[in-house]
Amino acid sequence: ARDSLGDYQGAIEDYNQAIKLEPNNAYHYNNRGYSRYKLGDYKGATKDYNEAIELNCNDAIIFNNRAMAREKLNDNEGAIKDYNRAIQIKPNYANSYKNKGQLYYGLNNRQDAILNYEQAANLYLNQGDLEQYQKAINKLKKLESPWWRL
Incomplete structure (x- = not known):
């Protein structure tokens, strides 16, 4: 809900709690990564997306999200690889x-x-x-x- 309201810092706090309760849930990391991305923390977002991919390597949205963060970090080659992986998973x-x-x-x-x-x-x-x-x-x-x- 906090994400939807634009309260990304509050959302991060909620995702931290969710991760404590369910540390193997890739979507908590993906969602926290999105909040970090919205706050301009592209390194933190990428770290969360990496963790989400470790837990679920077959989700196109996670790869797409990591690609966007990589773009912001000027890792264009990594971003293209991630976009291609997202498309491979979900054509x-x-x-x-x-x-x-x-x-x-x-x-x-x-x-x-x-x-x-x-x-x-x-x-x-x-x-x-x-x-x-x-x-x-x-x-x-x-x-x-x-x-x-x-």
Whole structure:
């Protein structure tokens, strides 16, 4: 509940208690990592995501979350590996394609950015998420224009 209210420090305290009660629950670490991420503690978030992956190495969301934290730490290679692992686990996980496209965009890799945004757009459309579909299409239009970096 505290996460939803934006009280990330309070949420971390709650997740600390949850971890004491259930130390083998990957989702407590993942959720605490998310709260740390929201507070800008990307190293702490990555540490929590690592622990969550140790407990559950088959959750695409955890890999996607760690990839986002790795991006913030300028570990782009690690982030791409994590996005790819998330997609391997859950091939229809549109957010990982979108996030990977955004990373490639930031790296000035237009071709890979387009490929990932196209895949994200298709998945969002097939899943009925028209808002995210439109955002991906808008990004594609920008990438396909001759002035894409302006």
